[in-house]
Amino acid sequence: xxxxxxxxxxxxxxxxxxxxxxxxxxxxxxxxxxxxxxxxxxxxxxxxxxxxxxxxxxxxxxxxxxxxxxxxxxxxxxxxxxxxxxxxxxxxxxxxxxxxxxxxxxxxxxxxxxxxxxxxxxxxxxxxxxxxxxxxxxxxxxxxxxxxxxxxxxxxxxxxxxxxxxxxxxxxxxxxxxxxxxxxxxxxxxxxxxxxxxxxxxxxxxxxxxxxxxxxxxxxxxxxxxxxxxxxxxxxxxxxxxxxxxxxxxxxxxxxxxxxxxxxxxxxxxxxxxxxxxxxxxxxxxxxxxxxxxxxxxxxxxxxxxxxxxxxxxxxxxxxxxxxxxxxxxxxxxxxxxxxxxxxxxxxxxx
Amino acid sequence: xxxxxxxxxxxxxxxxxxxxxxxxxxxxxxxxxxxxxxxxxxxxxxxxxxxxxxxxxxxxxxxxxxxxxxxxxxxxxxxxxxxxxxxxxxxxxxxxxxxxxxxxxxxxxxxxxxxxxxxxxxxxxxxxxxxxxxxxxxxxxxxxxxxxxxxxxxxxxxxxxxxxxxxxxxxxxxxxxxxxxxxxxxxxxxxxxxxxxxxxxxxxxxxxxxxxxxxxxxxxxxxxxxxxxxxxxxxxxxxxxxxxxxxxxxxxxxxxxxxxxxxxxxxxxxxxxxxxxxxxxxxxxxxxxxxxxxxxxxxxxxxxxxxxxxxxxxxxxxxxxxxxxxxxxxxxxxxxxxxxxxxxxxxxxxx
Numbered sequence: 001x002x003x004x005x006x007x008x009x010x011x012x013x014x015x016x017x018x019x020x021x022x023x024x025x026x027x028x029x030x031x032x033x034x035x036x037x038x039x040x041x042x043x044x045x046x047x048x049x050x051x052x053x054x055x056x057x058x059x060x061x062x063x064x065x066x067x068x069x070x071x072x073x074x075x076x077x078x079x080x081x082x083x084x085x086x087x088x089x090x091x092x093x094x095x096x097x098x099x100x101x102x103x104x105x106x107x108x109x110x111x112x113x114x115x116x117x118x119x120x121x122x123x124x125x126x127x128x129x130x131x132x133x134x135x136x137x138x139x140x141x142x143x144x145x146x147x148x149x150x151x152x153x154x155x156x157x158x159x160x161x162x163x164x165x166x167x168x169x170x171x172x173x174x175x176x177x178x179x180x181x182x183x184x185x186x187x188x189x190x191x192x193x194x195x196x197x198x199x200x201x202x203x204x205x206x207x208x209x210x211x212x213x214x215x216x217x218x219x220x221x222x223x224x225x226x227x228x229x230x231x232x233x234x235x236x237x238x239x240x241x242x243x244x245x246x247x248x249x250x251x252x253x254x255x256x257x258x259x260x261x262x263x264x265x266x267x268x269x270x271x272x273x274x275x276x277x278x279x280x281x282x283x284x285x286x287x288x289x290x291x292x293x294x295x296x297x298x299x300x301x302x303x304x305x306x307x308x309x310x311x312x313x314x315x316x317x318x319x320x321x322x323x324x325x326x327x328x329x330x331x332x333x334x335x336x337x338x339x340x341x342x343x344x345x346x347x348x349x350x351x
Numbered sequence: 352x353x354x355x356x357x358x359x360x361x362x363x364x365x366x367x368x369x370x371x372x373x374x375x376x377x378x379x380x381x382x383x384x385x386x387x388x389x390x391x392x393x394x395x396x397x398x399x400x401x402x403x404x405x406x407x408x409x410x411x412x413x414x415x416x417x418x419x420x421x422x423x424x425x426x427x428x429x430x431x432x433x434x435x436x437x438x439x440x441x442x443x444x445x446x447x448x449x450x451x452x453x454x455x456x457x458x459x460x461x462x463x464x465x466x467x468x469x470x471x472x473x474x475x476x477x478x479x480x481x482x483x484x485x486x487x488x489x490x491x492x493x494x495x496x497x498x499x500x501x502x503x504x505x506x507x508x509x510x511x512x513x514x515x516x517x518x519x520x521x522x523x524x525x526x527x528x529x530x531x532x533x534x535x536x537x538x539x540x541x542x543x544x545x546x547x548x549x550x551x552x553x554x555x556x557x558x559x560x561x562x563x564x565x566x567x568x569x570x571x572x573x574x575x576x577x578x579x580x581x582x583x584x585x586x587x588x589x590x591x592x593x594x595x596x597x598x599x600x601x602x603x604x605x606x607x608x609x610x611x612x613x614x615x616x617x618x619x620x621x622x623x624x625x626x627x628x629x630x631x632x633x634x635x636x637x638x639x640x641x642x643x644x645x646x647x648x649x650x651x652x653x654x655x656x657x658x659x660x661x662x663x664x665x666x667x668x669x670x671x672x673x674x675x676x677x678x679x680x681x682x683x684x685x686x687x688x689x690x691x692x693x694x695x696x697x698x699x700x701x702x
């Protein structure tokens with residue numbers, strides 16, 4: 001049986017090109033290819049699987065909760081035949097909710113979202129989590145206080161958005177200062193829904209990231225390409241453009257986790273193959289090496305998001321440059337989210 | 352001494368052109384002018400001061416809280432000489448906070464915004480409020496749960512923004528369904544900060560209003576002109592354009608309060624004179640009569656916002672078409688907000 005608590009120290013001898021966060025010396029890295037190739041990782045020759053930076057896996061849950069009212073409407077519109085015990089239902093129009101059983105769905109109807117959040121928090125509080133994983137959950141703004149007041153300190157809390165500068169007279173917005181005040185240590189920025197539905201630009205998102213970091217709010221910085229961009233062979237171009245905007249604004253990378261979320265895999269049930277995800281993660285790491293620094297490239301964690309679930313997380317986690325996950329619908333089911341968190345153990349098998 | 356509880360019934364004989372919400376019959380109204388004139392109210396000839404619709408005054412507080420961190424920065428940047436015992440400080444760059452005394456400011460530094468909200472809620476819970484006023488406060492999203500759990504039921508809670516349609520996978524947004532779930536009965540829409548800083552269009556705002564209403568979330572629908580628009584003589588044109596967008600989307604006006612907030616008076620310390628406010632309120636009511644219905648025109652409440660404070664509220668409240676207030680900075684001071692709520696009594700003096 002693998003002892004998870006030994007991961008960080010055992011990594012010291014495994015990291016190769018990576019140094020731990022804060023280490024001044026950098027071990028010689030394999031030469032970076034001048035031209036990135038699909039399927040090419042600069043650490044391809046390594047036989048062991050290691051994790052970046054702190055040596056900890058990182059799993060975030062983006063809670064896009066639905067209310068009892070919406071769930072009820074969905075049931076009415078779709079009929080019971082659409083229930084599925086193994087995954088999260090998603091309405092193509094807009095919404096997501098967990099429906100692992102009729103009983104759970106009924107509970108959702110009866111109690112509404114606030115009670116659903118309570119149930120989810122209870123499940124997470126009771127779960128046994130591997131120690132070598134940083135775990136963060138991101139409830140909608142109005143539930144953050146409830147979650148902060150009831151969730152174990154083992155799990156940190158993130159917001160799903162933040163204002164671009166100092167807080168103040170911006171009706172409807174939440175500032176980084178307010179997140180600090182309420183004990184919310186992270187924020188998800190650049191999610192594809194905010195890019196493609198709300199209309200936030202690369203530069204606006206990057207500015208948000210820089211301001212949040214200046215207030216000691218850590219950032220889960222999302223990137224990812226649309227389906228048509230992937231099909232046009234523009235995956236790297238798009239991701240690098242988004243990365244460049246972050247890099248132009250961010251100076252403190254120690255508090256940043258990069259989340260690669262291909263838009264075609266978010267909430268669609270389509271998941272990137274482990275090879276597809278690894279390919280982009282490796283390319284982004286190479287981009288960081290060339291355009292920011294080898295230290296940042298080797299220390300920043302790059303996590304994958306897009307229809308991650310309890311069934312596919314282990315194979316994804318085995319990939320060298322996948323340092324964790326940003327989980328959507330599956331994070332609304334305590335047991336499934338726990339499985340995803342604990343998929344860190346699959347790195348041991350891979351190694 | 353005026354007995355506030357008798358206001359609603361006493362209004363029945365005073366309303367003239369106005370009928371109460373839900374009344375089928377409409378008393379003959381004075382002919383609407385084809386061309387609106389500044390200073391012209393269709394009810395100018397009336398000698399009494401009445402309130403629209405339910406006969407209740409309406410006062411909302413838009414809580415744009417600042418964190419302890421920002422307050423501290425402000426003190427550092429500005430020095431103690433900027434403290435003012437009589438009003439709310441506003442940084443031209445961005446933010447607002449109450450500073451009625453050094454002690455209060457110190458408390459803000461020490462305890463942060465969450466504790467500041469607690470203090471404000473305690474002040475409101477202890478206040479004696481006139482009964483003929485609907486009172487609503489709008490905390491930032493992250494404090495709504497705290498306020499709902501601690502504030503007297505006498506005061507309802509509003510959000511400062513809401514998503515435009517059914518809730519779901521819209522990272523960072525809060526849906527109307529979620530507001531219902533958390534017991535939040537109102538939402539402020541169309542605030543100038545969301546129009547002019549965030550970039551929300553008339554149509555987007557109106558669509559938000561329609562969806563919120565469809566979910567039984569009541570709407571404080573803001574309108575108002577910029578300084579340059581007023582100076583160019585376009586006040587009515589701008590307000591009517593904003594009203595038209597609402598009217599194109601809204602069918603249920605019973606749950607709408609219109610807030611006229613001239614942008615040049617928001618947070619600037621410049622307040623519209625009672626005559627300036629009355630002039631626009633009367634024009635908007637006339638517009639509703641012509642473009643929606645006489646019933647809606649006579650029943651909808653039109654409230655004023657823009658540097659309302661404890662000192663100027665009584666004179667504003669006396670005006671016939673001013674049915675209440677949407678209060679910014681002054682709503683962060685319990686005693687001042689109470690004075691503004693109770694300015695309903697000045698209508699008695701005027702009558």
